[in-house]
Amino acid sequence: EIVMTQSPATLSVSPGERATLSCRASQNVTTNLAWYQQKPGQAPRLLIYGASTRATGFPARFSGSGSGTEFTLTISSLQSEDFAVYYCHQYHNWPPLTFGGGTKVEIK
Amino acid sequence: QVQLVESGGGVVQPGRSLRLSCAASGFIFSDYGMHWIRQAPGKGLEWVAILSFDGSNKYYPDSVRGRFTISRDNSENTLYLQMNSLRAEDTAVYYCAKDPGYRSSWQGRFDPWGQGTLVTVSS
Numbered sequence: 268e269i270v271m272t273q274s275p276a277t278l279s280v281s282p283g284e285r286a287t288l289s290c291r292a293s294q295n296v297t298t299n300l301a302w303y304q305q306k307p308g309q310a311p312r313l314l315i316y317g318a319s320t321r322a323t324g325f326p327a328r329f330s331g332s333g334s335g336t337e338f339t340l341t342i343s344s345l346q347s348e349d350f351a352v353y354y355c356h357q358y359h360n361w362p363p364l365t366f367g368g369g370t371k372v373e374i375k
Numbered sequence: 376q377v378q379l380v381e382s383g384g385g386v387v388q389p390g391r392s393l394r395l396s397c398a399a400s401g402f403i404f405s406d407y408g409m410h411w412i413r414q415a416p417g418k419g420l421e422w423v424a425i426l427s428f429d430g431s432n433k434y435y436p437d438s439v440r441g442r443f444t445i446s447r448d449n450s451e452n453t454l455y456l457q458m459n460s461l462r463a464e465d466t467a468v469y470y471c472a473k474d475p476g477y478r479s480s481w482q483g484r485f486d487p488w489g490q491g492t493l494v495t496v497s498s
Contacts, residue, residue: 303420309490310487310489311420311470313484313486316486356420358483358484362435363434363436364410364422364484366419366420366421368419
């Protein structure tokens with residue numbers, strides 16, 4: 268089973284600042300890595316797939332990078348609607364499909 | 376647009392059974408694999424099951440294999456999750472999600488998700 272580890276668990280950021288979230292895989296997942304955004308009381312929503320392809324409806328301030336075992340989600344200038352929990356997910360070697368533990372982006 | 380609506384959640388005693396449903400619309404249901412994913416209260420996400428477009432292939436993690444069964448009725452555009460021998464640790468919001476891969480080209484990712492249904496296992 269591929270274990271996904273996200274850091275930090277919580278990220279405190281001021282609006283307008285840059286946020287950098289990390290995700291590490293225990294094995295090589297190439298670029299079969301997705302990011303999901305989850306706001307309180309809502310279902311997760313696909314944000315990034317293929318490590319760097321932005322899903323429909325998300326603005327360009329969201330970007331994903333990385334390959335192999337190290338991945339990064341960057342939000343270039345945080346807006347109020349971006350405060351949420353972000354999960355990474357590998358779909359390279361499955362079953363099982365696995366998620367990271369999540370990073371909560373909160374207002375500083 | 377694609378819509379997924381889960382139902383069937385509720386409070387159930389340990390050891391009992393429950394069946395969840397996911398009604399799909401806005402796409403050709405019989406052409407896509409489907410998933411169940413769960414989220415315990417205040418916790419992260421755990422993938423629960425996947426079923427191929429035609430129902431011929433299904434996979435589970437160890438945590439639910441042998442107790443949960445995923446199935447589908449393509450004539451009714453509905454996905455199911457039969458949960459038997461429920462345990463307290465199965466308490467979670469259960470989401471269904473569409474796999475974006477067409478037919479045999481399933482990809483193992485989730486887009487979109489339904490709004491979820493809460494299952495509480497408690498005596």
